[in-house]
Amino acid sequence: MEPIEINGKKFKCFNSLILHLSKQRPIAYNTELSELAESAIAGLFLSQLLYWLGKGHKEGYIYKTVKDFQKETCLIRSEQDRAIKIWRGLEVLDVKLKGIPPKRHFKVNTNKLLRLLGYCEGDIARINDLICRYWQIEK
Numbered sequence: 266m267e268p269i270e271i272n273g274k275k276f277k278c279f280n281s282l283i284l285h286l287s288k289q290r291p292i293a294y295n296t297e298l299s300e301l302a303e304s305a306i307a308g309l310f311l312s313q314l315l316y317w318l319g320k321g322h323k324e325g326y327i328y329k330t331v332k333d334f335q336k337e338t339c340l341i342r343s344e345q346d347r348a349i350k351i352w353r354g355l356e357v358l359d360v361k362l363k364g365i366p367p368k369r370h371f372k373v374n375t376n377k378l379l380r381l382l383g384y385c386e387g388d389i390a391r392i393n394d395l396i397c398r399y400w401q402i403e404k
Contacts, residue, residue: 292316292338301381302351306340310348311357311378313338314371326361326370355381 268275269282276282284291292313299308313334317327331342340348352358359372379389 297382302348302355304348304351306344307348307351309338310334310340310345311352311373314358314373318373318375324372326372328363328368328370330366330368357381 268277269279270276271282274285276285292309293316294309295312295315296308298311299305302308302311314327317329318325320327329337331345334345335341349358349360353360355377357374357378359374361370361372362368363370375392376389379392384392
């Protein structure tokens with residue numbers, strides 16, 4: 266298949282072309298999370314939270330309104346609530362409401378998530394050390 270050329274720029278696949286034209290940034294979606302949660306929606310939800318992990322939020326919490334999350338993922342409130350329920354049930358996610366208007370503050374239990382994904386304790390300790398150093402968050 267030949268690259269698609271528009272205005273002197275070559276695109277190897279149609280998806281690259283669409284992303285360029287729409288000026289959207291794709292979401293990194295981890296299918297392993299969906300398999301773990303037995304829900305594509307829950308996998309997408311946690312994939313997006315993991316993207317924000319360590320990006321300037323205090324005490325390891327990530328804050329998002331329902332509207333913010335919908336804008337980023339197209340997940341409506343009921344889908345977000347279902348995903349939250351799944352991850353809370355698996356003890357991977359802690360949620361607090363703070364502020365006006367209320368923003369949901371999420372904290373991902375990375376240790377629990379890594380255990381559920383099948384990592385051994387030695388690997389988890391090394392991974393957490395890297396996470397804490399890289400993002401400068403507390404264990």
